[in-house]
Amino acid sequence: MQKPIYKINRSINAYLFILPTYLLFILFVLVPLFQAFDISFQNYNILGDSKYVGFKNYIKLFEDQRLVVMYSNTIFFTVFAVTFNAGLGLLLAVMLNQRMPNFVRNLYRSIFFFPLLLAHAYIAIIWKFLYQKDTGAFNYYITNMGYEAIPWLNSAQWVLPSIIIMDVWKNTGFAMLIFLAGLQNIPKNVIEASIIDGASQFKSFIFIKLPLLSPTILFVLVVFMIGALQVFDSIVVLTNGGPGDASRSVTMYIYHLAFEKFDMGYASAVSMTLFIVILILTILQFTISKKWVHYD
């Protein structure tokens, strides 16, 4: 008789421990998630006169030419931002992992890392100045070298690359930090053994370090991808989506639909597509990774 009561008590305590977290989680994540799903089937009127319209909002997705633009912008940004963030981050980590005085390594690591601590809004303001067509610092050097000024933020062709460059400056430090920690976790004797066996530095990097680093690489790719697909702050401040829709992301479109056009039903339908895209890509990345990630 004693034992079950004791067990139940223990159990109740555990539920009390998770209660604050779960209560807030249910109220501000789970309930809104179901509501968003529900609203996506309504012609939602902010003043309260809403009605269910079945799949109308979802059918509208396929006829929306702007949505195609937003998705291609977002995917373009994601592919290149993730690649360059992870690629440069890995390169910097490898460079910092070579022989150099410790304080120099720490100083450089801090320099690459610092932009990560700043809000996108601050950074976008600084870069907006650097990117100005006639008065910006970048174009000053470019025109001085005899090239034509680049319309960084004013042309549909350049605006996304400009945003990607700024994003890499801000975020690659995080990838560097994670890769550097990963590299330093690789046991020294593993590397030494491979070099004694006659492998060159380069070969030992490709065949020994990289495979050992693969779980870290996967982690960085997933985290950066989820973040990049939701890009919002930096673009809002740098270009506010312009010129035209050339730099507008899916998340900015959701904001525009919900809070500027007050079409909350359709905004919710669009947001569901983004959720599903992120879900599928994350699962896909983990499935594909089984082929190349080594966990040991």
Add this chain to the structure above:
Amino acid sequence: MTDNKKKINIINFLLVTVTAVFFLMPILYMFSTSLRPMNESFSLPPKWLPETFIFENYLYVIFEMKLPIVKIFLNTFKITFVVTLIQLFACSLSAYAFAKMKFSFKTPLFILLLASLMIPQQVLIVPLFLMMRDLKLIDNHLSVILVNLGSMAFGVFLLRQHYLTLPNDLIDSAKIDGASDFQIFYKIALPLSKSALAALGIIVFNNVWNNFFYPYIFLNDIDNYTLPLGLALLSGLGGSYGGEDKDVILMAAVGFAVIPVLIVFIIGQRWIVEAFTKSGLKG
């Protein structure tokens, strides 16, 4: 062979130095512009290093600008402080339960929480906005605080990884001595978790301090703004109100926002770098 290696080391060092200088330039440019005289707003060739150290722009930003930046700074601090404190409290309790206690549905409850990391903020924002409107919390800092408290999955995950490393013997022997669950948590687990708590605190603080999206949605009155939102407005977002067109002023405002972060980073560098490393190494 060793000569070759030395060469590689030197080339590597030069390359990484050049990259570091490039990385510093936008920040240097911001500071050097903010320290120029107010009437020399504009300068080509670009000056990367400050030549003058004139603080009149900073004084203008603090005392005279239409945007009440000191109040906005305090707003940001208030919201960030409250969210960080509550997250640390709630996350550590639930992370301990998920790591060291037995209860039904433990795994599904944990996985459900973790899976929520994949939900974009934008999916929830329409219902959250309607909820806050019905609760009359629009333009109230409480709305920003509450929605920031919904996303504790990361914190629970990070701390759980830490609690899992605590030896079970320690907890079992305390149980035998008659300690309650809360006593074990409070007197044994918590004191052994200072570094993990510090790491989480740093990350949450930084996230909320820099958060733009929630204040953008929930706050309308300029007096209620947070720093990222205020600066975005200053740079021309949202029409002309409060917009500053002089580079030097705008850069001084950015400097005003960046300097505290820089000071905190210089003082707490070791812990901050460690916190972000921890957050990335899957605990």
